[in-house]
Amino acid sequence: MTEHIGQRVAALRRIRRMTQADLAREAHVSLPMVKACERGVRSPGPSTLEAIGSALGVDASRLDPSYVGTSRHVHAALPAISATIAGYEYAVDPADRPPAQLRSDIDVAVGRRLAAQYGLIAKSAPSLLGDALAHLHCASGARVREAAGLVVAAARTADAAAYKFGAHDLSARLIDVMRWAAAHSEDADLNACVAYVRAETFLAARTYRVGHLALEQALDAGPAPNTAQSTATLGALHMRTAVVAARAGSADAANNHLNEARTLASGLPEGVYLGTSFGPSSVRIHEVAVSVSLGKGHIGRALDIARDWSPGPEIPAERRSGFWIEMARARLWSGNPDGAFKCLKEARKHAPQHVREHPWVREDIGKILRLRRASADSLTSFAEWIGAV
Template sequence: MIASKNLIGQRIAAARMARHLSQAALAERAHISLSLLRKLEQGSRNLTDDVLFAISDALGIEPERLTLAEAKTGTRVHAAIPRIRHAVDAYDLPEDGPTRSLDELHNMVESATDLRVTSQYSRLGEAIPELLGELSRALDNARGAERARAAELFALAYRSADAVAYKFGYHDLSGRMVELMRWSAAISESPVLVATIAYVRTETFFASRNLAPGLRALQAALRPIPSPRTPEEIAAVGALHMRAAVVAARLLEDTEVADEHMRQARRLAGRVPEGIYSGTAFGPDSMRVHEVSVAVELGDGVRAVEAAESWEVPASLPAERRSHFYIELARAQLWLGQRDASLQSLQEARRIAPQHVREHRQVRDALATLIRLYTSPPHALLSYAEWAKAI
């Protein structure tokens, strides 16, 4: 994905300031006019390839660091992607080989899920291709009730594999895996799993920035379970409402839509303890994280910071959800001019889940903005930005 010209301009400015260069000095180094550089940083001019290469050479960085196409960092993860693709390509044509019992495969799928929720993407990427292939064999061989169970394990394993693809920018691969999750969820005949995959499917709409159908898909997924009763059903429906609230807020439509979904999610969160897991964590604490997320999506920094300050994130929440909370808080603090607090929140997010944070576009954007806000950016900020390839 290529960043917009506004974001590219912001990244040029951040990288320039991190190197203590004036606009005039960078323009001279890049052999372009000062007026052109100013327009590029303002986002009012498109960046041609020749100028991109000239500026990146002058800054001493790769062009992809400015365009985000893609600023990839996880070497082990990227090395695993071809094997994941091969498993996806052959989902219905599994190779001959040993196939463990469904109980053993269940334990392996749970281990993969643990790696996902703790943001250990390198380990997950290396382990998941073999598991996907074995589950393809299990599903191909299973009959009757065992086929439904094998399909459920297949979908949950693909849920973990999808996290690797989506977080690291392989959105085409992610989209294919979402469709295989939907296919296997239908075979499982589990309403809870179907709802879970509807939650995951929203990634496709986030990646394409086509959120209106994403909201419709979430609302359609809510209809088959109008009155959830079991803890698993409550968690699945509550998670759908949480995500629908975020999508509605990001669309900046009538805030009543987002507020209504949050109201429904809050009501359901009151009926279950934290930790009920149906594809994503749900419960009272997850709701508090989403209170901040929805406020940020609505552009209400004050509301987001107030919601965050009235609550302490429990260590029992999955690492990715805790780090996401601090990323959202950092964005809100940045809007309110609380630059030191914003940097501190980003540092906490990195401490909790470094692989999640390093691949997060909004982290890079926040770091680039922070650099521009400091007359003399602190070393900790510059070091962080270099690590995240934000400059």
């Protein structure tokens, strides 16, 4: 039986060790509403769904994959994010939070980024960025490196919302902030992490050859793999370079970088290092991404990987969703539109808003609709949800 909204609410409430009364109080809704929702006899409206999601610390789309209000919240937050970084080089206001509290709040935001909870991170991004910048401006000595890392992490969470929702100019400005902060740190790991994120600019502009060159230079200046974090940071940069090289049509370079990433991952557990997931499973996901990026003649590799493997919970939701989006394209190219649609539905289970804003999904759903003359209701509903029809 299909899981309903109330079952998701109840499961998350129990994980957070909240009673129904606790949830009602935190969400500012009635206890009977919470009880009825969890039993499945009432469906919360958009404002109630958002309130319950906020109380549980998740985007409303996590509770109801058909929810479309996240886009409104993200776009409403973008001007404030832009204003916060307009004069990032100058110290104006003191931070509202002490460093320890800021570090904790940014850790929460990073977790939300990895879970593709864009509405929540967009809402918190301006204040996190402002406080992180304030701390960096007043830091000295050994504290500069930590403060720079907080700026990079805060800017990266904001960038996730800007980039995924098509604000590519703002995304590029946020990456400039990251590069400026990382340069203050003199930390090779942090600079490599920023180079990884900067690849978004080249991917968005489809300037793959220059992106490949920039990433190669970042690798030359990258950290020595002598700690787990340095190894993972370098490995992640090889993974990203492999994808950009594949988009540039350089299969040999792409495979060489994948091999380097695989070697670096072999001695590490799958995990999140400096805000980026890396390990054997992440490398396997990037094998799929490279095969799809190289074009239709290379999808056999992706199909082989997915035949007996799929990413598990050790992989953050956004990356799991990305795997299934890539697989949908591979299955569509292989002449299997039904299989492609199954992959897109699977992607939506993991990160609904990532799927809804992904340009490939709109393209592929349009093709699936054309190939299937008699469209199923679920396919039509999915296409309407992402705005493809």
